């Protein structure tokens with residue numbers, strides 16, 4: 406008999422909670438069960454099929470008949486629990502189509518807004534205490550000003566194709582290694598860490614990578630492609646997923662016809678190679694956020710609208726990108742395409758009109 410490796414035990418007096426952070430289940434144990442579990446952790450061979458506690462611990466998956474391997478993880482248990490514990494969150498009612506999504510989303514917003522808004526501990530400021538800042542002036546680069554003003558999350562796309570030139574521009578300025586920046590430091594850089602992108606990178610490691618999901622790009626077979634930033638090139642890793650894209654991305658079917666998107670992944674092994682403390686885990690997400698914003702500004706400058714999400718079942722996306730069981734993990738998705746510029750899809754707008762009329 407084996408002890409499930411994905412457990413942590415939390416004191417919640419007078420009980421102890423055994424938490425299976427992979428399956429998202431919790432079990433409250435009283436003293437008898439705790440004693441018995443402690444003995445079995447010490448020696449799983451003590452398992453007795455005639456002991457009711459033992460069989461219940463087995464049925465609960467706290468004990469397992471076969472050994473379960475735990476993935477290689479370079480940081481501490483805390484970050485591992487957090488990472489695995491927030492993966493593949495069970496979702497009983499993933500919307501199956503755009504109408505279901507619209508209804509569920511609106512119901513969820515109404516439920517949230519019915520609760521009182523969280524209050525802030527900040528003391529209210531009197532108007533006199535506020536130092537009014539100068540209005541924003543013109544920036545030297547008007548295209549940046551325009552991109553900042555025009556960027557918005559759109560949930561209604563025409564499905565029109567984008568060109569390979571646009572894809573090249575998007576990927577190069579978001580994820581490509583820019584030779585012009587390589588030696589642009591004032592200070593020398595440690596050999597091996599010279600590659601630089603348009604966005605900053607934690608420790609200069611460029612631990613984040615990108616996978617292109619191409620649904621409608623002129624001159625590119627639909628599929629999933631790994632982007633190689635040093636070569637500014639793609640290699641195909643998979644075909645498109647069978648179900649509609651929205652099914653993969655939290656049931657958000659309004660983006661089913663998005664022509665392209667990029668999954669941002671993080672190579673945790675690169676981060677724990679340089680940074681032993683799991684605080685570096687946070688940096689992966691921050692870096693992904695920088696890349697996401699850059700992607701959105703580039704797409705906006707190209708006249709495309711953008712959409713983004715972290716709502717997906719990690720396991721499904723890992724399979725799609727060919728990353729199962731590796732230290733490279735999907736973090737985020739950003740997409741773009743031609744849009745009517747609406748924040749909400751037509752189905753949601755219809756519902757909203759019904760609600761307000």
Ligand SMILES: Cc1cc2nc3c(=O)[nH]c(=O)nc-3n(C[C@H](O)[C@H](O)[C@H](O)COP(=O)(O)O)c2cc1C
Nearest residue numbers: 556557558559560654655657712713714715716748
């Ligand atoms: C981390 C993050 C996750 C998001 N996830 C979703 C999402 O799953 N679905 C969605 O439609 N929008 C998502 N958004 C977009 C926000 O809803 C949007 O940014 C917000 O409503 C403000 O609108 P704006 O982007 O047009 O300024 C996400 C934004 C961020 C920063």
